[in-house]
Amino acid sequence: MNDNRRLFWILLTLSLTALSASFVTGWNLYKTAITVEKGRLRDTVISQARLMESVGVFDIQHAIKTGQPISVGIEDTLKQFQNAHTSFKGLGKTGEFALAKRSTNQITFLLKQRHNKNNPLASIAWDAVQAEPMRRALKGESGVMVGLDYRGKMVLAAYEPVTLLGYGVVAKIDLDEVREPFYNTGTVVLIISMVLVLFGTAVVYKITIPVMNKLHRQKNQLSEALNLQELIFENIGLGIVLYKGEQIVKVNQKTLEIFGFESHEMGEFAAKYFFGGEAKHNRIIERAGNLFRARKVYKGQIQLHKKDGEPFWGTLVGKAIKSEDFSQGSVWILDDITEIKIIEQNMLQLQSAINEVPDAIFIINGSGEVVFQNKGFEAIQNIFPFDLLKAFDPNSTIENKKFNQIIHKVEGEGIWKGELFGNESSTEKTYFQTTISKIPNINAEESDSFAFIVIDITAERNLQAQQMQSLKMESLGTLAGGVAHEINNPVGFVGSNLGTMVEYLQRFERVDNLYSQIIKGITEDNPKLKDWVQDLATLKKEIKFEFIKEDIPCLTSDMLEGLSRIKTIVKNLRDFTHVDDHILGEIDLNEALKKSVKIAWSSLKYKCTIIEDFGEIPLVECYPQEINQVLLNLIINASQAIENKGNITIRTTRHYQNVLLQVEDTGKGIEPKYLARIFEPFFTTKDIGKGTGLGLSVSYKIIKDHNGEINVSSKIGEGTLFTVTLPIVHKSNNTFEG
Numbered sequence: 001m002n003d004n005r006r007l008f009w010i011l012l013t014l015s016l017t018a019l020s021a022s023f024v025t026g027w028n029l030y031k032t033a034i035t036v037e038k039g040r041l042r043d044t045v046i047s048q049a050r051l052m053e054s055v056g057v058f059d060i061q062h063a064i065k066t067g068q069p070i071s072v073g074i075e076d077t078l079k080q081f082q083n084a085h086t087s088f089k090g091l092g093k094t095g096e097f098a099l100a101k102r103s104t105n106q107i108t109f110l111l112k113q114r115h116n117k118n119n120p121l122a123s124i125a126w127d128a129v130q131a132e133p134m135r136r137a138l139k140g141e142s143g144v145m146v147g148l149d150y151r152g153k154m155v156l157a158a159y160e161p162v163t164l165l166g167y168g169v170v171a172k173i174d175l176d177e178v179r180e181p182f183y184n185t186g187t188v189v190l191i192i193s194m195v196l197v198l199f200g201t202a203v204v205y206k207i208t209i210p211v212m213n214k215l216h217r218q219k220n221q222l223s224e225a226l227n228l229q230e231l232i233f234e235n236i237g238l239g240i241v242l243y244k245g246e247q248i249v250k251v252n253q254k255t256l257e258i259f260g261f262e263s264h265e266m267g268e269f270a271a272k273y274f275f276g277g278e279a280k281h282n283r284i285i286e287r288a289g290n291l292f293r294a295r296k297v298y299k300g301q302i303q304l305h306k307k308d309g310e311p312f313w314g315t316l317v318g319k320a321i322k323s324e325d326f327s328q329g330s331v332w333i334l335d336d337i338t339e340i341k342i343i344e345q346n347m348l349q350l351q352s353a354i355n356e357v358p359d360a361i362f363i364i365n366g367s368g369e370v371v372f373q374n375k376g377f378e379a380i381q382n383i384f385p386f387d388l389l390k391a392f393d394p395n396s397t398i399e400n401k402k403f404n405q406i407i408h409k410v411e412g413e414g415i416w417k418g419e420l421f422g423n424e425s426s427t428e429k430t431y432f433q434t435t436i437s438k439i440p441n442i443n444a445e446e447s448d449s450f451a452f453i454v455i456d457i458t459a460e461r462n463l464q465a466q467q468m469q470s471l472k473m474e475s476l477g478t479l480a481g482g483v484a485h486e487i488n489n490p491v492g493f494v495g496s497n498l499g500t501m502v503e504y505l506q507r508f509e510r511v512d513n514l515y516s517q518i519i520k521g522i523t524e525d526n527p528k529l530k531d532w533v534q535d536l537a538t539l540k541k542e543i544k545f546e547f548i549k550e551d552i553p554c555l556t557s558d559m560l561e562g563l564s565r566i567k568t569i570v571k572n573l574r575d576f577t578h579v580d581d582h583i584l585g586e587i588d589l590n591e592a593l594k595k596s597v598k599i600a601w602s603s604l605k606y607k608c609t610i611i612e613d614f615g616e617i618p619l620v621e622c623y624p625q626e627i628n629q630v631l632l633n634l635i636i637n638a639s640q641a642i643e644n645k646g647n648i649t650i651r652t653t654r655h656y657q658n659v660l661l662q663v664e665d666t667g668k669g670i671e672p673k674y675l676a677r678i679f680e681p682f683f684t685t686k687d688i689g690k691g692t693g694l695g696l697s698v699s700y701k702i703i704k705d706h707n708g709e710i711n712v713s714s715k716i717g718e719g720t721l722f723t724v725t726l727p728i729v730h731k732s733n734n735t736f737e738g
Helices: 002-065 070-084 134-136 175-195 196-236 254-260 262-267 280-291 338-356 375-380 387-391 401-413 460-526 529-542 545-577 589-599 626-642 693-707
Strands: 094-101 106-109 123-125 143-148 154-162 165-176 238-246 247-251 298-305 310-319 332-334 360-364 369-371 416-422 431-440 449-456 584-586 608-612 621-623 646-654 657-666 709-715 718-725 734-736
Touching: 002 070, 002 094, 002 143, 002 154, 002 165, 002 175, 002 196, 002 310, 002 332, 070 134, 070 196, 094 134, 106 134, 123 143, 123 298, 134 143, 134 165, 154 175, 238 254, 254 262, 254 332, 280 298, 280 310, 310 338, 360 375, 375 449, 387 401, 401 416, 401 431, 431 460, 460 545, 529 545, 584 589, 584 626, 589 608, 589 626, 589 646, 589 657, 621 626, 621 718, 626 646, 626 657, 626 693, 626 718, 693 709
Parallel strands: 416 734, 608 646
Antiparallel strands: 094 106, 094 165, 106 123, 143 154, 154 165, 238 247, 238 332, 298 310, 310 332, 360 369, 360 449, 416 431, 431 449, 584 621, 646 657, 657 718, 709 718
């Protein structure tokens, strides 16, 4: 074998050896890279899936406790992970972390894909050839595979289901990216081996450096993913504990804060704190182990103690990292719910207190159905106008203008206060002081609820009516002498005129008899007829016939006027003493004041000069009988304050949406020490037997019930001024008949 031949075989042998060594080395490196990549992707997808489930459990539990749908908790978990992955650049050049859910026959992606930034892929058909790793994850499978992703690109992918939330997660990287350095290296090795075997060392060097750089880059990328996980771990706002075997291996800063530890005291934090002692620890671990092996989540509330011994309530959620092997570790999430527990306890106490309130308290939903009631509700079941509740239903067919007014005000202003009459089927008339408040629903898609507070004020109303009637009788007693005098005058001259009329009739009877005799004489042609006619003329002069003819119309007119005065007095008294039906109406205050003056005139005319200063005012919506009582009380009080002679000035004027009424006297005035008490029931400055002390107190309550004001000012020796303010429209304190 010549040198050339030997050289050839040596070069060939060396080339084949180098090529074989390079191939074997490259293949082993490729397999190693694939194995490392699989492990990295697998760890990433498992840790992300478990963390997402743990956060999801907490968010769902929190949503349930706050009365929100489970979907709100799932959406909160999704938003946290979407925000966390906003700045995540991905795995390598082509790798990415994908999150999706199954929507009927579609796979819907929930994170923006790295390869579709300008035109994000929203969904893909379930039975499509692409996206096989995600399809397996959504089927509940877990593993690593090589297959087509949603682009139809061959990728190395790890997949894992998020069973609790119904999601699937995939961490993947293009196979081309994994293979690319090895293809390039193999080509370089082949060329260099064929050209010059002497540069084998350089070729090996050329092969090793790119591979190591690639592995280093992948290590950095894995480190970034772990840093992201650590960022979430430390900043999620909930206590998170990693537990392995029977030891706590890691806790986040929030956990230490909940238990009152400083950062440098992390080494002192042990399971006895987290689980509330050794006994609780053993019970929880035993129960959690059974749940984890059944692929379930541990959830519970437990009373724990902080480092300083202070007790607090916590909600605890645990999930195994690997369901089939509890010893591999578990993730626990904790939140301090002490304030929630206190609120729950206060709510129970409040509910118990409400239940014992004798008044009726109940809540209806948007359909008018009672969803809560206390014991007092039973007392009004048969007498309260429950048609009002049905009217709150938008689909109600009840047509009631007054009910609609109530509902409109509650919907617009959030509250309505007023009086309601009992339903017509009750044997006795009942009155209810009612407050209706709107309770907005935190879920905008559901209708609001309404709270009712109903107080039976029938006894109070009846007592008030009795007081009103007593006060009327007292007022009549005060005016009785004057009224009797007012009636006696016209009765006197009517009686006198009637006596005169009787005498006139007797004289007319004599004339009539003589006329009858004359007529008979004319018929019979009696010779005495002429004498009788002469007698008639003499009789007419004797009885003053012409005077009587002129006097009778005057007497009749006087009697009619007297009877009219009697009729007016009786009518005013009858109107004043009429029992109030407590029905709203409109009243002309100017006319009402004039009528009150007429009723009290017998007590006024001898010592009081009435000065009327009436302005142009609209009709006032009120309870007329009650307001008339107030007006008469004020006028009588003013007259009683004047001992000899004086003036009573009555003014009315409009002030914005109110009417002002003033009654001012020039009497003796009220001492300052009594001004603060004059509206108290049974308080009076009059002598014993001359007043009950109810007049001003009843007047005060009447004006307040009309949402008005009554004020007084007085100076000793100068007089007193009462000012009443009444709203034109009776809108605040409402009374509707059921």
